[in-house]
Amino acid sequence: MATIEVPVLIVGGGGCGLSASVFCSDHGVEHLLVERHAGTSTIPKAHYHNQRTMEILRQHGLHEAVAEQAAPVERFAKVRWMTSLAGDGAPDGRVIYEMDGFGGGPLRDRYAAASPALPSRLPQNRLEPILRRRAERDNPGRILFGRELAALTDEGDRVVAEVRDTATGETTEVVARYVVAADGGRTVGPALGVRMRGLPGMRQITTVHFSADLSPWWREGAHMTHFLNPYNPGLFCNIFEMGPTWGKHCEEWVIHFHLPPADAAKPGESGESGERGGPGGSGERAALPGEEAVVRRIRDVLGLPDLDLTLHGMTSWTVQGLLADRYRHGRVLFAGDAAHRQPPTVGLGLNTGIQDAHNLAWKLAAVLTGRAPDGLLDTYEAERRPIGRHNIDWAVSAAAHNQAVLGAIGLGPGVPAERRERMFAAYFDPSPLGAAGRARAAEMFATTRGGYQAHDVEVGFAYDEGAVVPDGSPPPHREPLRDVYRPTTRPGHLLPHAWLERGGRRLSTHDLTGSAAGFALLTGPAGTPWCEAAAQVAEKLSIPIRTARIGAGAEFADAEGTWEAVREISDDGAVLVRPDNHVAWRSTGGGENPAGTLADALSRVLHHDDSTR
Template sequence: MFDVEVPVLIVGGGGCGLAASIFLSDLGVDHLLVERRESTSVLPRAHYLNQRTMEIFRQHGLAGDVYRVSAPLANIGEVVWRTSLAGDGPLDGRDLHRMDAFGGRSTAGPYAADSPCPSTNLPQHRLEPLMRAHADERAPGSVLFNQVMEGFTQDESGVTAVVTDRVTGRSRTVRARYLLGADGGRSIGAALGVGMAGDGGAFDVISVHFSADLSRWWPGDSVLITNFVSPDGGIVSRYGMVAMGPSWGLASEEWALHFHFPAGVTPDLGEEASIARVRELLKLPDLEVAIHQVSKYHPEAVIADSFRVGRVFLAGDAAHRQPPATGLGLNSAIQDAHNIAWKLAAVLDGRADESLLDSYEVERLPTAHRNVSWAMYAFRNHAVAHAGLGLFPGQPPEATKANFEALFSDTPMGETRRVRADEVFATQRVEYQAHDIEIGFAYETGALVPDGTPPPPRDPMGARYHPVTRPGHRLPHAWLTRGADRVSSHDLVGASGGFALITGAVDEEWEVAAKRAADACGVAVTVVPVGAEPDAARYHDADGAWAAVRGIADGGAVLVRPDNHIAWRGGEGADEDLTAVLRRILGHHDTTTTRS
C-alpha cells in the first residue's frame, strides 16, 4: 500500500533536520529524511555554536569533528566596533569599542567553569556537510536530498506523505508514525494552519560572502566580528563583517559582510556591483575580491502558535525565527531536535505514553519566546550603541561627521563622549556575553517532577548563569574522576536514551530502587554514585564542584533525562517511589509520586 514505511519522517535537511536524524539514529529509531535542495547549504549564514549546542554534539559524537575545523576560542574572543576597516582619512580605521565575548579573553572564567565545551564558530556551509556525513554514516540510504514532499495527510495512527525525486520525477508514498517538520517554515506549518505571530521586521539584510586577504587590516587575531559605524554617512553607514575561515583569526580567507539599504532603495546584487560595494565599505579600492554568494534575508521575530498538530511536530525555523543577534537561531533548532528525539524514541518503543510528546511544545514553546524576544532586543540594542555616539536616524552627514570629530577630539568633552560611548557600547553584552541565555534556559513544566523550589536568581543582562539541579534545568557541569578517567557530569547519560540517577554514597537501596523502576518502565537507569573521596566503586568529586551544585543531601539523588535536563531530585534515601517518579516523567499519569 505504501512505498516506504518508517517510524519518523523528517522533512528538511538543514541543521535541525540533520541533527534530528543523528539523534534518532543514536536512539535506535528508523527514519527517513527528505530535503528539497540538491546539497547542504552553500551560504555561511549561521556560524556561532554556543556551549549548549556543543554539549549536545559532545553527547552524540560530533564535537571532536566540529572542533577540528571550527575556530579556536582564541580566534573568537573579541568583538570590535570601528569607523572603517582601512582608509587614510583622520577618522578612518579608528576603534570605537572592543568587547570580550563568547567565553574568550576576560569572559573565559565562567564559561570554562560551567561547561566541558567551549563555544566555537563554524559557518553553516561547512557545518552542514559535516553533519550530513554523520547522518549518512548512521542511517545509510535514509538521508535523501533532491526530494521534495508534495503534501501530506494525517490520521489517528500516522502520517502519509507524497515525496517526489526532483531528478527522476518519480513520486513515492511514505507512511510514518510521526512527521518532524524542519523545513524552515516553507510549507508544513502553513499546511497545518499554524500561524506565525510576532515582529515581521522592517528591512532586508544583504550578505556578501567573499574571499580576500585582509590580514593587514583585520583588527586582531582574536576578533571574530567587526561592526562598522561610518562617520561618512551615505546610504550604507552601519554594517558588520564576520570571519568565516577556513583558517582563522588574521589568516581567515573568507568573510561575510552584512548591511542593509534604506527603504525604497533597490540594490544591484550582481557580482561587479558587489565587489565595488565591498571595496567601498572597507575603504580598500584595490582589494582583490572573489565573490562566492550574495544573498538577502528578512530579520524577523516570529513564533508558531503551536509546535505540535496531531502527529506532526515543528522544529527550528519552522517553529521560530529570530534575528541573528546572540546566535540563537541554529542553536535553538538543534536543541529542539535534541528535546523531541528522545521522546519520540521512548514512545515508539513503548516505554512512554503518547502524552510524553505533549511535553515537547510545553517545554520548547516558552523557550522559543524567551530566545526570540532576547534576540530581537539584542538586535535593536545596536541602535542604542549608535545613539551613544550621538548618531540618530535621519541625521545629515555633516552632523554625523561633526559628532565623530568631537568624539576623537583631545578635549575634556571628547573624553566625556568617549567614556559615555564605552558605557553605552557595554550594554551590547546582552548579545556577546549572553552566557545565561545560552545555557541557563529551563523547563518549568513538562517531562519532569517539580520539587516546589524557586528558580535561581536571574541576571537581567543575561550574563550570569546559576548552576542548579532544580527539575527542568540543564544538568550542571562538574568534572569527575573514576580511576584514571576524567569525565564531565554531562557524560554520565550517554546517547542511547537512558536516564542517570546521581547519588551520594554507594547505596544499595538506590541500586534496588533504580532496577525496580527500570524494569517496570523498560528504560535504562544507570546509578552513578559520586563521593568526596577516591573510591573504585564511585565517581570522585575531586575538586568539590559537584558538591557545590548538587542541591541534595548525601542520601539523596538526582534523576537526569536522556537530554541532560533534570527530571527529578529529592529524598534522604531510597524511600522515594522511584518507579512512580519515572512513570510520571514518561507520561504514565495513572500513578503519583510519594513526594512531588
C-alpha cells in the first residue's frame, strides 16, 4: 500500500471542501482532497450566495468567475406568492403577494453600503466546477475525485486514513497532521462517534430539476416563487430559476414539492441514482415518484396542462435541523453539512459551510507554520459552533413562521380542499371586505422578512470568544427580525466596509487583510505610534501585519467619510483585524506602550499562552 504524507487531508469535494482547498492553498497550507464521487454535483441545489460569502470569494479571487455566470441581485429582487402561472379559473395566474428580498430592489443601497460585494445566485452544479478548477490549478495532482475514505484513525500526533480508488479498488494510506471533514457527515463523524443532534426529520421534500420554456407566462425578478394551489393543498411548492440564462428566457428550473405526511415515503426507501443529497441539510432519501406523476404534478402546479418539459433529475430528501455535538475531535475538524444541517429557508446551508472553511484555513496556516500553538484550532469550535446553532435555529424558526402566516390567512396547504376555492375567492374579492383582508395579510407577510431580508444574520454575526480579545463593550442593538445590519468594530465582529483611496486606487477596508497580507492594523490619522508598534511586533512574532492610517492627511483617504462614521475609535486609536476580516482587538485611543500592548493582544489572539498538544 502506497503512503502519502501531507499536513492536511480534506475529506469531501463539495462546495465546502473545495472552498477549504482554495483557502488553504492561498494560505500556503499543503493538503490533499479526496471525494468519493467521480465529479462535482449534478444537482443545482444550494444557489444563493449571501453577501458574506461573496466577500470571501472576492478576497480569494473567485468573485469574477462566479459573477460571470451568476444572476446579479437585480435578477432576484423579489419573493413572490402565486396561485399558478396560468389557467382558466378565476383564481388562476394571480399574484397573492410579493416582497423585496436578498438585497434587491429598494434594499440594494443598504446592502451596497455594507460591503464591497453584493449577493448573487449560482446553482451548486455550476459553482462547484469553478471551485474545482481553481483548487486543481493551485494544488495540482492533490484534488482526487473518485476516492472514498475507507478507514480513519486518530493516533494523537497524527491521523492515518485509508483512501480507496472507487474505480480500481486500490487503497492508499494518507498520514496527515489534521483532517478537515467536509463529507456531509457521511463517514468521518460516524467513524469517530461524533453525533448530529436536533430535529432529524421536519418535512419531506421532492426536488425536481427540469427544462421548459416558461417565457410566455413567467414573471421576472423573483428569487423564488411560491405556488399555493386554490384547488389542491397537496400542490404546495416553490420554483427557482437555475439559468444559465436568467429571467424570462431561463432554460432550467428547480421545483420543490413540500409533501404532506401521507405522501412522504418512509426514510430509507432510497431512489438514489448516484446523485448527491438535496439542498441544505438533507437526510436519508425517500422513494421517488414516477416520472409521469412528476410531470403531471408540475403541469398542475403551473396551470399549464400541455407544457413541454424535460426532466433532468429528481431527489427526495428530509429537511433537518441538526448540529454536531463537537466541531473538533482530536485532530479532526468538522465543517459544512458534517457540522450543521438546516432547512433551506434563509439560504444559510452552503454559505455557513464556506464561512466555516474560511475561519479554519488561516488558523491551520498559523499552526502549521509554528506561528501559533495547536490550541488556536480550539477557537474554530468556540467561534463557529455557536454560529451553526444560531443559523439552524433561525432557519427552523423562519420555516415554521412562513407556514404559520399562510395558515393564518387561510391560504396554506393545511386548508381542506373543500374550503380552498372559497378562501381564495375571498382573498381576491374586489369589495372593501376583500381589500381589508389583503391589507391584513400584507402586514403578516411582511413579518417573513426575517427569512428573506436577513441582512444582519448574513453579515452581523460575531464571535464572542475564541481568537479575539473582548474589550467589554456591549454589542450593537439587533432588530428582532434581523433585517437591519449595524456595522461595528467591536472585537469579534466583521470589520465594517468602507471605501478608501490611495494613490488614485479605490479599495475597501476588507482589501487590507487576507492570505498574503495576514493581519491588518487600521488606525485614525494620528495612529502613527500604533503603526510603528505593528512593525516591531510583526518582526518579533514573525507575523505579517499591514498598517493603514486612514483619514485627513494619512496615506489612506476616507473616500466617502464612512470609516470615520463606523470606526468607533479616536484619531489615535487602532483596530487589529484577522486574516478573515473579523476584528481581533481594538484600542479606542492611544497608549503609553503601543508595542507591548499590541504584542500582548496578538499573543492572546493566537493563544500563545496555551499548552501545545
